[in-house]
Amino acid sequence: MAGAAVAVLAAAAARRNPGRHAYLLSRVARELHDAAAVAPSAAEGKAGTRRRRRRSSSSLVLGPDFPDTWDPPPRDAARSHHPQGDGVADEKLEILGVGSSDGPECDLKLNATVEYMLTSTPLDLLELAPLSFVAYTDRPATIIDGKSIAEDIRLHIAEEVRQMKSAVGHVPGLAVVLVGDRRDSESYVRYKTKGCEEVGIKSLLAKLPGNCTEDEVMDSVLRYNEDPSVHGILVQLPLPQHMDEERILSAISLEKDVDGFHPLNVGNLALRSRKPLFVPCAAKACIELLLQSGIELMGKHVTVIGRSKVVGLPTSLLLQRHHATVSIIHAFTTDPEAITRESDIVISAAGVANLVRGSWLKQGAIVIDVGTNPIEDPTSDYGYRLTGDVCFEEAVKVASAITPVPGGVGPVTIAMLLANTLDSAKRIYGLSD
């Protein structure tokens, strides 16, 4: 909302409710401040450089509400994106053969190396190239720095939490239900608790043994539903096999469902005429990373790999709300490479290490890697390390922008959870914009 419009609303609300007055005025100041900030694009600067970003508000994340008329889309929106310039004519490309191999990371063999001076567009080149060849540019992709984006978002949330505290005397509260002792789940819950501490959100944890009953989990959820100091509730997934996940997630109060997994929130995300109260955090993180990198979604061909409730499904629904053309790839898809090779943007949430090879990508594609897969690594202190779904060392040579693992989608996912918890508390205290 424009700063001036917020100012008018703030003045009107102040007459009705002086308690909101100070809060809304500080929001006006922030809106005006944000309006002056320049939204960066991946085209600007090198990865990792600190710069001011405009945070995408919840309504921006849900996408613009345009009707489905079948007029041709604006030309700009449909053009393919290359953050480091419009097209790569005259750019030197290395054409590398791909075959079986002893490559270090992604089992890549380079059979032949041919250098071309490219005088046409990358697409033309790929059409001319034999299928078994992949074009690698000598200009590596921009690395989208999720850690730094998450840090900016947390600073913004911390400021809003302080304002809430002085306006209504309360801070947002997040309750987590953790069942069992999976090491990965325990780490993710630790990140969530630490994130809460950093921004001033109160966190509560119900830790239950893996052999507890479904009703004990339900009791924790129902207790948090009734607790007025709790504005967000999540049940860490996966739950042990013997539990009915859908029953438990449906028991979370719709107004506190900060993971957005309640069937009504998922349904409202799927229906374009409706607004869900919450959007799942990883899906929101993918869109946030793309928008903050200045990447246009309307009219783009985006392929989502995976269709889980946690990432793939909500991401594909959210992308449609942004007017992207969405392909969904899953374990039964025949020839997934053929689909990804046609895509402007590839978002992978398959949970399979190094599934997406360089040869799966179109030159200049944007790659968002949601996978965090543990793979054996005797050189690491833990005996394993995390790797994404995408073979980074190959993809970085083909893509124009890519998220790393770790340090890409993960930290922004946690930041989105904090943002959802703040939004929930604002809604409950009548402080929403």
Ligand SMILES: Nc1nc2c(c(=O)[nH]1)N[C@@H](CN(C=O)c1ccc(C(=O)N[C@@H](CCC(=O)O)C(=O)O)cc1)CN2
């Ligand atoms: N109730 C939920 N359960 C699960 C969700 C979820 O959103 N809600 N998502 C995943 C796990 N997850 C959050 O819960 C999650 C996964 C990974 C990260 C993250 O920050 N990863 C880091 C690397 C982690 C490391 O080094 O250990 C990164 O990518 O940089 C955050 C959250 C399944 N369950």
